[in-house]
Amino acid sequence: MRPPSAARAAEGLAASRSQVLELRDPVPRVLTLDLTRDANDIWDRIRRGFGMPDLDTEAVAEQQLFYLNRPGFLKKVFERGGRYLYHIVDELERRGMPTELALLPMVESSYNPMAYSRARASGLWQFIPSTGRNYNLTQDKWVDERRDVIASTNAALDYLQTIYEMHGDWHLALASYNWGEGAVGRAVQRNLAKGLPAEYSQLRMPEETRNYVPKLQALKNIVAQPELFHFELPYVPNTRHFVTVTAPAGIDLATAARLAEMPLDEFIALNPSYNRPAIAQANSLVIPVDRAERFRARLAEHESSGKQWRTYEMRRGDTLASVARDFGLSVSELHQINGLDARSRVSPGYTLLVPNGVEPDGAIAAARMIPRNAALDTSTIPSASTADKKDGRKGAQAKDSGKTRAGKASAGSRNRATGKASSGSAKAPAKSGARVAPKASGKSAKPAQKNQKR
Numbered sequence: 001m002r003p004p005s006a007a008r009a010a011e012g013l014a015a016s017r018s019q020v021l022e023l024r025d026p027v028p029r030v031l032t033l034d035l036t037r038d039a040n041d042i043w044d045r046i047r048r049g050f051g052m053p054d055l056d057t058e059a060v061a062e063q064q065l066f067y068l069n070r071p072g073f074l075k076k077v078f079e080r081g082g083r084y085l086y087h088i089v090d091e092l093e094r095r096g097m098p099t100e101l102a103l104l105p106m107v108e109s110s111y112n113p114m115a116y117s118r119a120r121a122s123g124l125w126q127f128i129p130s131t132g133r134n135y136n137l138t139q140d141k142w143v144d145e146r147r148d149v150i151a152s153t154n155a156a157l158d159y160l161q162t163i164y165e166m167h168g169d170w171h172l173a174l175a176s177y178n179w180g181e182g183a184v185g186r187a188v189q190r191n192l193a194k195g196l197p198a199e200y201s202q203l204r205m206p207e208e209t210r211n212y213v214p215k216l217q218a219l220k221n222i223v224a225q226p227e228l229f230h231f232e233l234p235y236v237p238n239t240r241h242f243v244t245v246t247a248p249a250g251i252d253l254a255t256a257a258r259l260a261e262m263p264l265d266e267f268i269a270l271n272p273s274y275n276r277p278a279i280a281q282a283n284s285l286v287i288p289v290d291r292a293e294r295f296r297a298r299l300a301e302h303e304s305s306g307k308q309w310r311t312y313e314m315r316r317g318d319t320l321a322s323v324a325r326d327f328g329l330s331v332s333e334l335h336q337i338n339g340l341d342a343r344s345r346v347s348p349g350y351t352l353l354v355p356n357g358v359e360p361d362g363a364i365a366a367a368r369m370i371p372r373n374a375a376l377d378t379s380t381i382p383s384a385s386t387a388d389k390k391d392g393r394k395g396a397q398a399k400d401s402g403k404t405r406a407g408k409a410s411a412g413s414r415n416r417a418t419g420k421a422s423s424g425s426a427k428a429p430a431k432s433g434a435r436v437a438p439k440a441s442g443k444s445a446k447p448a449q450k451n452q453k454r
Contacts, residue, residue, distance in 0.1 A: 042085045042236040043223055049092065049099030050224070052170045055217045057201060063211065063218035068229055074222070075234055081111035082236035083269060084124065084149055090240075091153055098170065101160060103219045104177075107212065113147045113272040114371050122146040123272075125156035135159060141339065142280050148273035149286065150244070171200035171213050179209040242270055243292050244284040247299065250308030252278035254362025259298040260291050264362075268369050276353050277337060277366035278309035307358040314350045327354040336367045 039045035067074050088102045105124040109115035113124050121128045123146040129139060135155035137145035145151040163181050164173040167188075176184045187203040196202060200213060226233050247256065253274060257267035270286040279285075287295050312323060324334040335341060337360070338352050346352075355363070 039238045042238050043233050045089055045238050046099045046102055047224055051098030052100050055213055059211055059214035060217045063214045064221055067218055077106055077110045079234045083241055085236055086241050088153055091157055100220050103216060106219060107215045116371055123152045125152050142276055143273050144275055145273055174213050175200055175209050178212040240289055242286045242288050245287050245292055245296060247279060247283060247285045248303055249279055249282050252309055252363040253366040256285055260287055260295045277363040278353055280311055308356055309353055310356040312352045312354045314346055314348050316348045333364055337363055
């Protein structure tokens with residue numbers, strides 16, 4: 001027990017004979033952990049799993065101030081993340097990984113699975129195409145699993161485990177996730193050769209990477225003690241939010257959303273990986289737990305109706321105009337549904353998505369919500385590059401050849417910024433004392449540029 005005078009001094013109430021006693025505002029109540037009870041909500045559960053050493057630097061204070069000065073943005077993004085947090089935390093606990101990592105998608109994408117960068121990084125965890133392929137994320141004209149919540153989370157945690165085992169330090173692992181493990185390894189070796197500490201805060205690195213861990217630490221501090229910062233975290237229950245349900249080929253996303261009794265945008269937020277507005281092959285759909293049983297029953301009724309979408313393989317003599325006419329579509333509608341544009345030239349053997357006894361309006365509405373960069377099928381556009389032709393690839397696909405692992409990108413192509421798909425994002429300060437407010441208009445603001453494509 002401290003003597004009363006010591007206790008009062010600690011509370012700011014003590015005064016010497018020559019001083020006037022000044023009463024200060026009461027110290028705000030700070031959340032404490034009681035591990036003997038179940039977690040109150042997902043934030044309580046995340047706090048219990050914190051396992052990384054804390055970083056206490058000026059950069060952390062700057063990032064923390066940036067977030068706290070934008071409570072509306074912070075709350076909006078945390079609410080968006082509520083759809084995905086239970087699944088991410090569950091996977092982290094299963095693997096024995098620190099639960100701070102559940103906050104990393106906020107740094108990467110503002111919890112927006114449709115986020116897309118200038119370096120072609122995509123999804124919650126912002127994988128570039130090459131690293132996505134290395135971690136078995138399918139990327140074709142039908143799906144892009146870099147946007148799939150379940151598949152991309154598994155891939156991201158696999159990657160984080162790998163680079164943590166490489167460095168033996170979570171801060172260095174996070175720097176590697178942002179900058180590339182090879183670049184971080186070389187920075188460590190440079191410090192060791194000079195007899196300098198090899199820890200994260202002592203390394204020479206790009207400014208964006210230097211601010212990367214501070215951003216995560218700032219979010220960790222806010223989640224750890226929200227009352228200390230007079231911030232109220234949105235309530236996110238510590239319960240499973242969604243399950244997967246097998247869906248047949250031929251159902252479009254708008255119909256699936258109707259069967260699940262969900263607004264189309266909310267349904268796509270749980271099923272963001274589809275590059276087309278209908279499922280070409282039997283696959284799984286992510287459905288909220290409380291709607292799954294009714295969805296299965298209604299799905300069975302829908303299957304019996306025979307109304308569905310099907311694939312049509314272009315034949316010799318076919319044109320996009322003739323196919324559109326045969327299936328009751330305009331050419332523009334056929335383009336939109338299949339991710340084509342006016343430059344697209346399809347040849348015999350090319351597979352199109354077409355309606356079979358179903359009204360196309362819902363699928364067209366869903367197609368408008370698929371990011372243009374994802375929907376546009378550049379594989380149908382002839383390439384003018386001889387090198388691309390020799391490589392056997394066309395268009396944008398050929399440009400990614402040779403980039404087979406994270407960190408292997410030229411300095412001139414490393415900048416990465418979340419594009420317009422990252423709704424609600426804000427730009428964090430990259431330099432000391434910087435103050436960059438998010439755009440006041442309905443349009444999203446671009447987050448800070450990234451130095452490394454993942």
